[in-house]
Amino acid sequence: MSTANDMAEMPVQLPREPANAAEARSRYFNSGNAFNIKLPAVPGHIFMDEPAEAMKMEKTGFINCDQSQKMECGFAATTPLMLARYCVVKAGETLDTTLVNTASIWYVIKGSSSLVVGDEKATLGRGDVFLLPGGVTSEITAKDDCVLWAVGNDPQLKFDTSAPVTGKEAAVQFVHYPADEITHQLDVVYSSNANASTSGHALIFSAEKTEAARNITPTMTLSLNTLKPKSAQPPHKHNSAAITLVVAGDPAYSLVAEEKCDWSPWATLVTPAAAKHSHHNDGNTRAEFLIVQDGGLYYHARTMGFEFY
Template sequence: MATISKTSSPDRDYTAEARYYDPANAFDFRWPRVPRRQFLAERDRAFDAGTPTALIPLDASDALATPYPATTPSLLAQYVRLRRGESLACTQRASGEVYLVMHGAGRSRSGADTVAWSEGDLFCFAAGQETLHAAADEDSLLFCVSDAPLVAFQGLAPSDPGDSMIETVHWPADQIDRHLATVYTRERTENEAGRAVLFSSRALAPARNILPMMVAAINTLEAGGDQRPHRHNGVAITLALQGEGVYS
């Protein structure tokens, strides 16, 4: 990402911008707490057959005290609702944008790259330029997550096309299912944290991330099973795809 440059004057008094703090406890500082929120109204709107083609953000900026939409301090999640045969163009000020196809089929284009998708697929683009989503012959629903809040917080701009470390990547549903099947056949051990498949790319493989500051995984539980207690070092956005009687 490129920084947003500002012009300066040789006559400017730069000491006027300085601030000093000398508290008794330098660690007595708190960011707003990240709320536990289910976004049920947004979910219901996204699944309502009468909802027009639209972006539906999961916005917690009221609790996070940010001047921009945010689901967590560093991530923004949105439903992308597409009516049959319709399209939607959007541009996100982010390093990358990740999409899970919850229902339907269609195509998405960013720059010179086009991904043909169907239910269960996962794909991502580098952000910063227009992305055009088009549904085929049925209503479609995508779930999108980007790091737009992180980019906005740092006052940055997306990389120019071709300069981003984020590549266009497509993880088809059948390949995801194949890897999940491998997880199920693996012998369980005491060190197993869960039954999951993580998604990454050639460029980000060393960190196993899907975006530079974002991990994406599909997690599964057998009927009657549970996942051992664990702690996240970052905020988790959980999207329930299937199952009843499941809780966290």
Template structure:
């Protein structure tokens, strides 16, 4: 079974060009027949030029839209919602399309981050029969006000994380965005580190705001000090999305002088309902080990392909750090158009290439087993 790679969907894809949907489709990396970013979820950018509209449609129980840039409105069978920078809204099963219209935006067009669970429906071979929650809107002002309130609360010890968990009234037990989707608007203060943690859900992380030298380290194992062994470093680029594989330890680092913000989207609503999320924080695990205890786990990394990550160089905004692996990203490149018949003066054709950050293991030869 193909592992889930560390890949990046860069913001350059939605910062220019025509009105269009820009899918973060890596189904070929995962050996899955239908479009997906993870086995259960599909993530895309939606670019809408000022004064234009575009329709989106998915066979999904849950759809979430976060406004990266711009103001406008979305109309559907559920009604019309107006949105602006930093707003987020979710809709349940929708028979028809959602129509998104941009009123104003920098860079010539609005950008939405769109996530839904159609890949899960495709895998099960089903179509949702009824809605599990009502359309819900989270304004930027409300979310930031909640974070500000938390920042003034008295807590023990040093705080290195300020965030608001986005919950839905229909999900009282899981306390998640929908019964499938989970999200947290998370801030990391300047000059701080969020120590490693891990969970079984795949994270599709949107870097909302970050200065240079803000990044995430990811790896399969931790050492006796709780540091990630042989980590992959993924730098945050505002408006870009990166994948955090399931079960991997990951820590967030802000070496800049400004607060950084990230919006992870996960299928953790489903995992929480199944009691299989198994989220762990490194310092808790170290304390257990010191006490001679080892927790039971609902997950173990057994796929050998995870253990054979290759050294690779990617286009990232900051200098390489010695001893850390880099990720490949989604790259827009110019290639000769086959229809140009070798004419050097002909305009180049722009294409987007994606390359996984792992190499496939050679096929194992069959061997006989002595009785």
């Protein structure tokens, strides 16, 4: 009497006698061995060496916040679907910022520069935010030494080998959010009271093409979150991953899955999807931090899962 093998132990099944190349490419799994792949966890981490290297401003180029080896990912990635990077542009030099993604969200940490995006131009200064469409020729030319921070969905396109759509059908256009306008809009937010259902005073960035979804791109969200002196954002979780740039806060820290992550100037904090986390400002001045999430995906799928503890 023969004993059947456990389905979970079976190898991939190949077609018996394929009649052509298309049939030969088929593969078959079962309900036991198709769902037992264990992927490495997304590390919660705070990048401090990368901003320190960027602030030395030694040479023009990109410095990735890369966790691909820990995630066993075949391409540069900070989280499975997003890549954060610091960008240095030396005075008088030009950096090609044409990237293979749907979009990238940028923040100017230091310096002034000119930006060319297709046939559009802008002058950039400290504290500016801007949105670049992927696949569109763009470059930054520095007037003085510049440091910028950017997050794009490059890994998302690498994962399914997609190419950015450009032209009128593109989901994203170039958008510039000058620092003085950001300050004004945040003041407007602070003129209203937060309630128990909000996560404090935060400015949410959107764009003409994505106004209805209240996101900055179809898949990514951007917010400038704040904490008043001697205050904290309560513990919470959500199904999107978050990449956070420390803009101001001394002393301040985050708790990510019960691990304390002390803030340092311009550090990048990674909060894995569904991880319990909170943010704390122990200082006497307002803390500010930019948060990029792949939240647009989860809002669209109705699976954001935001929840306070």
